[in-house]
Every structure is written in structure tokens, then in C-alpha cells.
Amino acid sequence: MNNPPDISQDSKEYEEYAHGIRKHVRGYLMVGATLLVFTGITVALSYVHFGTQKANIAVAMLVATFKAGLVAAIFMHLAAEKRLIYRILVFTGFFVLGLFWLTFLAWYDYPIFR
Amino acid sequence: MEIPYTISTRPDTGLWNAKIGIWLFLASEVMLFGGLFSAYIFLRIDAPPGMWPHGLLNVPVGTMNTAILIMSSVTVVLAWASLKMRKYNAYWWYMLATILCGIIFLTVKLAYEWPQKFDHFGIYIKTEALGKYEQYLGNEYAAEKGLAPRVEITGHLHNRAALKDPNIKEYEVALDPLNADPTNAEMDRPHFWPKPATEKIATIEKEDVQYATMFEPRHSAYFASYFTITGLHGLHVLGGVLVFIYMWLPVSKRLYQRNPEHLANRVEVSGLFWHFVDLIWIFVFPLFYLL
Numbered sequence: 001m002n003n004p005p006d007i008s009q010d011s012k013e014y015e016e017y018a019h020g021i022r023k024h025v026r027g028y029l030m031v032g033a034t035l036l037v038f039t040g041i042t043v044a045l046s047y048v049h050f051g052t053q054k055a056n057i058a059v060a061m062l063v064a065t066f067k068a069g070l071v072a073a074i075f076m077h078l079a080a081e082k083r084l085i086y087r088i089l090v091f092t093g094f095f096v097l098g099l100f101w102l103t104f105l106a107w108y109d110y111p112i113f114r
Numbered sequence: 115m116e117i118p119y120t121i122s123t124r125p126d127t128g129l130w131n132a133k134i135g136i137w138l139f140l141a142s143e144v145m146l147f148g149g150l151f152s153a154y155i156f157l158r159i160d161a162p163p164g165m166w167p168h169g170l171l172n173v174p175v176g177t178m179n180t181a182i183l184i185m186s187s188v189t190v191v192l193a194w195a196s197l198k199m200r201k202y203n204a205y206w207w208y209m210l211a212t213i214l215c216g217i218i219f220l221t222v223k224l225a226y227e228w229p230q231k232f233d234h235f236g237i238y239i240k241t242e243a244l245g246k247y248e249q250y251l252g253n254e255y256a257a258e259k260g261l262a263p264r265v266e267i268t269g270h271l272h273n274r275a276a277l278k279d280p281n282i283k284e285y286e287v288a289l290d291p292l293n294a295d296p297t298n299a300e301m302d303r304p305h306f307w308p309k310p311a312t313e314k315i316a317t318i319e320k321e322d323v324q325y326a327t328m329f330e331p332r333h334s335a336y337f338a339s340y341f342t343i344t345g346l347h348g349l350h351v352l353g354g355v356l357v358f359i360y361m362w363l364p365v366s367k368r369l370y371q372r373n374p375e376h377l378a379n380r381v382e383v384s385g386l387f388w389h390f391v392d393l394i395w396i397f398v399f400p401l402f403y404l405l
Contacts, residue, residue, distance in 0.1 A: 018199045025195050032188035039180050039399075043173065046404035047306065053405070060400040067396045075191050075389045082128045085137050092141040096148040103152040107160075 031074045038067050121375050136383040140390050147394055150343050154401070157335040164262040167336050168405075169304020170234075170329065172227060176403040179222050180395060183351075186215030187392045190358075190385045197378040202370055205381075209362040212388070216355035223348055231329040231337070235271040235287060243322035250289065250316055252296025261302060267293050267318060270311045271328075276320075284319045285326060288312065340402050347398060350391045357384045 042063050050056050073079040078089075118124075119131040127134055158166055193208035239247055244265065248254065251264040271277070272286040292301045294312040331338040360366065361381060370377045 021195050021198045025192060028188060028191045028195070032184060035184045035187075036181055039177060039184065042400050043177050043306070043404065046400065047303070049303075057405050060405055061397075064397050064400055068393045071187065071389050071393045071396065075187055075392075076386055084127050084129060084134065088134075088137050088141055092144050096144050099145060099148050100152040100155075103149075103156055107156050 027074060031070050035067055035070060038063055042067075121373070121379060130379060132379060132383045136386050140386065143390060147343075147346070150339070150346070151397070154339045154343065157339060161335060164265055165334070167266075167334060169308075170231075170268075170336075171340075171403045172230070172308050173304075173306050173403055174308075175222060175227060176399055179219050180399045182215050182219050182222075183392050183395050186212045186219075187389050189215065190381070190388050194378060194381045194385050197370070197374060197381055200374055202367065202374075206362065209358060209381075213355055213358050213362060216351050216358070220348060220351055220355070223344065228341075233270070234268065234329040235285075235326065236266050236268045236329060236333055237285060237287065237318055237326040238266050238324040239318075240322055240324045241265075246322060247316075247318065250293040250296060255297040259299075259302065264292075264296070265324075267316065269293060269316070272315065277326075283321075284317050285323070287316050287318060289314045289316050343398055344402070347391065347394055350387075350394075354384065354388045354391055358388075 189208045189211040193205050196204035269287040269289040276282040276285050288311045291309040294314040327333050331341045
């Protein structure tokens, strides 16, 4: 039927497959360690004064985007995914930017604050 | 009827069904959190100088919670890899570690961080009365140093009855270090290790008060967005933990014995959700705790 019982019953083929996963595990541990180090860096950088508050926010968001990118690319396997998922994400990006833009427009609806 | 394509890929999409399902769900989650983050951005841009609080949250505790969430993301992906390698025992332990990390995260948030805020008092002083409390606010000093103006006195409320009783005409507050010693340069910026409220008591007359409240959502746009976003995030953590508990229980071992790849795929999609929850926190942590 639709669901074959297992990925592979052939022991040699399975060994090769398991070896591939084992290689990934090292990568996952390295990414985890990198994320922890960058959490420390985020905290440390917030006590460095980069001139303006805006500059501090920009630096922190840059580090956060890098960390989020690592999580998405490695843990969520987006580095190598099927095309359909990228398509879904392009739509998501488009609509979430639209959402931000709508809030931005509404922000100008109240001239007393501007 | 058997659910189709739980393991094998559907020819037209090239994916097994749950994988598409979870990504569509995550897309809707991006919209949900996106709306809240865009509200946060514009509330923050709109806040007048001095009206967006800094250093009110416990940074070491927040950092620890961030680390816990990152470690749980590692353990869940290792749990999945263990299933792929057909090592159920390792899977069981990694899953347990993930569940425990989630529970610790929630406990710290709900039993430590939030209650502490609900017990912290803030008093916004009327503009015309600011001079009267200069000894606690140090606005002349702040203006000299180019710091944001200070309009709020914070600390621990001693006479709690004053909150409800209109006959009590003043608040007695054990001051936070900034208000106890406002011209001390050490207080210009928040500290990594939070300092407890001092022994110094200030008496603030109610007629000088714009409004006073515990650090609850109504305290400020800052706390309103903090509680909304961390609350919604906490619900996601709770949901993830419940799903992981189900996959860790013996009922899932039976699925493993029947079809290990099916359980691996279930763990993969719930893991994707868990990583997304971690990803949201990666932005929440600096925005609320550090900046």
C-alpha cells in the first residue's frame, strides 16, 4: 500500500544510511554549542554601548537572525528541503511583510501622535 | 481507513503529508507571532522618551531559560536521529531530556519570573509633581548625562492596603536601587545581576500620582506586550511538551515496534514545531530582556 514497512531491510544499505545520520549528529551538537555561545555574545553585546539605542537593537537583531537562521537551516532541515516547502515559505514571507506594512499604514492613521 | 502517505512520499508534492501539514501550520504561526511583533515594534517606536522601561527583567534567569530551550532543541533532533538509527533507548532518554527542559522553562517562567513581576510596584508621577520627587528621580542629573527622563518610581509596596483604601493618602515604597540613589553613575544602565529593592522607604502622596500599578499588563505597553508574547509562547511550549509526553509513553513504543519510520516522522514534525518555538524565543529574549 502507501506505507512500506521500513526504509530498508537490506543491512548493508541500512549501515550506509545510519552512518549518514551519525555524521549529522555531530553537526547538530556543533550547532547547539554555537547557539549557546551566541546567546552569551547577545547578552555581552547588550552591555556594550554602540552609540545609540537603535544601533544596539540592530546589532542584537543581527545576532538573533543569525541564530534563527542556524536553527531553521540545520535543525529544521531547511538547508536541503523539497521545493514545495520553499514555495510555502516564500508566500509566508510575502504575507508577513504585508502584515507589517498594514500595521505601518495604520500607524499613520492617528495624526495626533505624529 | 488508513491515513495515506505517512511515510512514503505523495507523488505530486514529493513529500509525506504530515510534513506539508506542519509547514502550513508553521506558516500560520508566523502570521500569528508576526502580528504581535509588528504591534510590539510600533508600540515601541511610539513610546515617548523614558516610557519604554529597561532592565526590569531578570537577565541571568532569562539567559538560563534561553540556554535550556536551545538544549531542548538539540535533544529533540538527537531523539529523531536515534529513531532513524533504530536506537529506541537513546530516543527515550533524549525525549525525556526534552520534556524536562520544557517543564523547567515553563516552571521558571510561571512560578518565578511572572509572580516576581506581579509583586513589583511602579508609580508614574504627574508631570507637575516631578520636581517634588527629584531626590528619587534625579532628572537634572539624567538630563546632564543625556539619559532618558525618569517619570516612574519603582520598588516594593509596603502598605498594600493603599491600593484599595481611598482613605490612605500615600504609598510607602521600599525603593529600587535606581530610585534610592538616582545620581549614582552605576545606575545609568541596567546591570546583568539584578539588585534587590533597598531598605530606603519613600512616601509618595497619591495626589502626585498619575497612576500606580504592579508590573502587570496594564502597567505599560512594554509589560502588555511582554505578557502577551511570552504568554502565547509559553502556551506553545506547553503544547509541545504534551505532544512529546505522548510520544515518550509506551503507547508510542508500540507504534515503533509496528513501524519505526512512522514514529520517526511524527517526532520530526513535532520537532519542527519545537524548533519554531525556540526560534521565536531567540527574538523574544533580546527584545524584552536586553534592549
